């Protein structure tokens with residue numbers, strides 16, 4: 001009997017990848033993925049624990065879903081509610097306490113065990129809780145990807161983190177670093193390309209700490225893996241990776257940016273702060289100077305490289321001078337795009353017990369100042385494309401009729417006047433308008449499928 005599952009994804013791209021894998025695992029049990037809870041027999045919230053707001057969203061969503069669950073029960077039907085992801089891993093018991101109507105709670109390493117959990121749901125009463133499995137099992141036991149999201153896809157190659165930045169929950173929710181073997185990564189990449197992928201983003205919480213076993217048994221780093229992907233995955237046209245850590249940028253990775261045409265000239269390399277004292281208190285393991293040198297070497301290798309980053313303002317003990325050091329770093333490096341957050345104390349992390357919290361009003365003011373600067377840089381970066389021609393991977397219908405949308409090498413959304421037949425191809429596009437968050441353009445040449453530019 002066919003059933004419907006609605007999977008709602010919060011947090012990072014690794015959760016996006018995991019949600020697709022959960023859909024793959026559930027398909028043989030008769031579950032088809034649907035886009036809303038209204039017709040669902042099962043709802044899975046794939047959650048994020050990174051900041052307090054992210055975690056709290058889950059509890060409010062559960063409250064809403066509980067109502068739906070009760071309406072269904074009144075009609076004699078069952079709606080199964082499941083919480084997966086990092087909140088499940090970190091707060092399994094808390095979920096059972098605050099939302100006792102939840103049927104299943106399972107962490108990121110247990111997704112391959114879903115068939116067993118679903119069977120137990122039918123058999124036993126009470127909560128099904130799974131938060132204990134080693135990551136090795138997960139990748140060995142997940143089916144190969146079938147739920148593909150279009151021509152630009154994610155592929156998780158590394159999971160977990162051993163860095164223990166003092167503000168961060170990831171080492172606790174995702175566990176120790178684990179890298180998938182090279183052969184598995186290549187096989188999955190080929191499968192994705194056969195399924196229509198043109199662009200693959202390699203994912204890991206700390207992706208450039210990748211050290212997967214290679215064909216001869218020795219560990220292979222990310223730089224080498226990128227080379228192999230470029231050589232061995234026929235039909236792959238674009239390659240990206242995220243998120244990397246400054247400490248793990250090595251010579252081989254820098255050389256990959258110099259040598260590989262399919263490696264996009266855009267790098268998300270979080271720095272968090274520009275003040276050495278704060279970086280030390282965060283346990284980042286690098287100084288602002290180290291970061292500047294790494295960026296300079298990367299730009300020497302790939303002069304077109306555009307940078308993105310993450311910033312935290314108001315980390316405990318952050319002084320006005322520390323914050324100014326971050327602003328200076330931003331002015332010097334220049335970012336195409338960035339994410340920035342107020343520090344959010346997370347239970348169980350070392351920084352949460354720090355005795356010099358920055359007042360909320362100061363955090364708010366600093367974030368506004370920082371985002372104004374980053375916003376100016378992003379606008380200037382986008383503006384520099386006016387009149388330029390860029391390659392765009394067309395991957396979805398556009399905002400308006402007659403438009404198709406895609407991404408530039410720098411991940412800018414681009415709206416292009418073109419036929420939907422071109423979705424899945426890379427087009428040359430002349431940019432004739434720059435809006436706040438996107439570019440607009442027209443095709444410059446007849447495309448591969450023979451549809452003319454006119």
Ligand code: SAH
Pocket residue numbers: 050051167168169170205206243244245270272310311312341342343344345346
């Ligand atoms: N592995 C990546 C990032 C993981 S989390 C890295 O090492 O950079 C994504 C971003 O969330 C982080 O880069 C950081 O900027 C932010 N973040 C993590 N914990 C946070 C916290 N407690 N408060 C505010 N922002 C946080």
Ligand code: SF4
Pocket residue numbers: 161162163164165168169170171205206245
């Ligand atoms: Fe968190 Fe730091 Fe690991 Fe990134 S490197 S996931 S910020 S602990």
Ligand code: F3S
Pocket residue numbers: 010011012013014015047048049050085086169170173174205
């Ligand atoms: Fe959030 Fe977990 Fe990703 S905490 S950012 S979903 S690793």
